[in-house]
Amino acid sequence: MKSNAPGQLLGYSMQFPRALYHLLRSDPYDVVCVEVLGDVATLSSGGELLSEEDKSSIAGNPLTDRSTDLWKTFSNWIEAIINKDFDIEKTQFVLYCNKSGRQGIVNKFSLAQDLSDVQSAIEYARTELSDIKSDHEIWVYYNFVVNENETLLIKVIQSFELQIGNGAGYDEVRTEIKKTHVPEGQIEFIIEKLSGWIQKIIIEKIAVRENATISWEEFDHQFSVLFDRSRCRELIDFTMQYSMEDEKVQDQVKIRPKYIQQLEAIDLKDEEILAEISDYLRADVNREKWIAGEIIDEEVALDFEARLISFWENQRKRIKITQRTLGEIEQGQLLLSDCKSRQEAIRSIYPPSSTIAGTYHALADEPTIGWHPKWENIFSK
Template identity: 25%
Template sequence: MNVASKTSTHKAAGQYLGYSEQEARFCYHLLVSADDAQVVMEGEDDVSVRFANGDKILEQVKSATKHNALSDWSNDLWKTIGNWIADIESGAIDLHRTQFRLYVTPSQSGEIAVSIHTTNDEQSAKELEKLVRERRDALTRQPNCNKYVEAFLGLDEKEFSEFVARVSIESVHARPEHSVENLWGPTYSKETKQRLTNYAIGLAREKANALIKSGGEGIVDANSFRKEIQLFAARLNLPNYLASVSAEPTTAAVVSVHSQRPVFVRQLEIIGIGQDQEVRAVADYLRASADKTIWAEEGDIVQSDLFDWETTLVRTFDLNRGEIEDVLSASPAEAKGRQLLRLCLRTKTKLAGQDVPDHFAPGSFHDLSDQLRIGWHPDHKSILEEGK
């Protein structure tokens, strides 16, 4: 159904690489909204856009993989409309400052839905009201959604006309991520567009979820979000740079891993590096591990590249350890370990001939530490064994 001749527009069941339709649309609005806009997930609607002047866009997101959500008497269609009307009548929504959008995927169609979408003046509003009433009254029995239809038909003429002119329906994509994928320019390859889409939706989700879990609203500034995506896209186009495709791990994930005291964290405890640095190490470890997995899955690196990378890091560790022994021979073992850690974390080397993000080498060293292939304290193995 290609009804989105106007600008395109409750919760969806399907998933795209672990992302819901709602999250894909949240990302879409972050990418296309005005610079002064804030986009909200789980706010006034599935996705809301708030503008600096007080105007809003409210979007309902529907998955229709097993039914036509836009058929004439679809409960999805009419319940959405009924809920909007109820909020208008209660004063929760200002009709005169709000645009209403229904987004359905995959592509569906319905005559009444098309008529609602294309209504934009008083005359077409009268024709729509007549169409809905005649179609409903011609049924042998009332549809299950009739109470919402009644609420729609019960609006006074002026309110009815303005409301339907503010409603748009979009159902043109086979999958919800296509609305994001279609935004990238023609200079990007198909593979790059997919990576940009995956990263952008993931970043949008992580930002909103972190805010919601902390007890706030899932509000993200559109302009600042776009700047992050533009930076990622620029890095993705660099021929000798492996851009990180993983999101920053959430505070909850970092705290959970840190509390379990894996081997690499215990190694840091032994040299007394401090809890703040331990937490930073966990975040680097998690993100580097995620990047390695994704890069390998997407064909950016192969197993031999990782073998060579780790071999280089172990060699660097050995060289740094020798230097520490020469320069700090009289220092306590813990101090030697801290300085050895600092030297290693400053390492700048390439993976498969490409530069890597700043977190990747530190995270990889912590991975080697977790495997006990390296150790910061000269007696780390015996100390770890005693601590079991």
């Protein structure tokens, strides 16, 4: 069964990245809104308005000369001016489209610089659509715009801009984030954080019949720390706690890599082992992200591991001398506990709590270290 639902869903969903794009470009005291003064709009403290309509398509160009989307958009803008919803002298009109196509009327309107250009663009539209009859689906909009309100159309075109994007609308967001000097490897993570927040805020406001507006101050309060940390190349935690039922955790349980066997050798309980698996997975993900984002390099990683190994070796000797009365299992559990609680920095920055334990488990998997006093006899390298 054919359906227009995917295309419609894309159309509505694209307003989220567009709102995010405008927030990233906004200034203090600006307000960005969705479905209030257009699909997406930015209202400045001085009363200037940028009203944007978003048009999308999965297949082709949605803004052809005879498209309803094109003429309905200009009709809505002119109607809003007549109803005094927009101040024509303070409004910029933007039409955003996620697909490019053959140059046509909308491109002529966008490229018009002065009054002469605008009038020429309107005459071009009249010529191209001279065969349009009153029963055509665009006639009611085209007639209202071109024939009945040419004076207002001229003013709209003088403040009009066509913007062509690509796909789902996130390319422009990536560009704006990159301008803030955020490391390349962290851009996608930041987009996910920003997108999740903005969707939640907008949907919650619409659900309680409030205007979906977000101020620059709200956005800055929520994310200024994240951007600062990213620019300083801090060790951001890109992960979340893995639950016991998580597929990746269960995969580790099934294959029983050497670090899990090492934990079993000191009789760790099942629930404790699952928690250690979570730390191992989180540390693995963060390490890859940090290296990809050039936050750390191989030399820094090896130095961090070397310091952990040195601490492990010293604790192992200490326990062997001072805890002779403990059995081998208890000695191993104590060594694991001491190493997990170790505070060790990377580039003078303390990493997320899972990093120490997870890195120790990675070393135990090689195995470079072990927990049981006789680990070297039990586990071959």
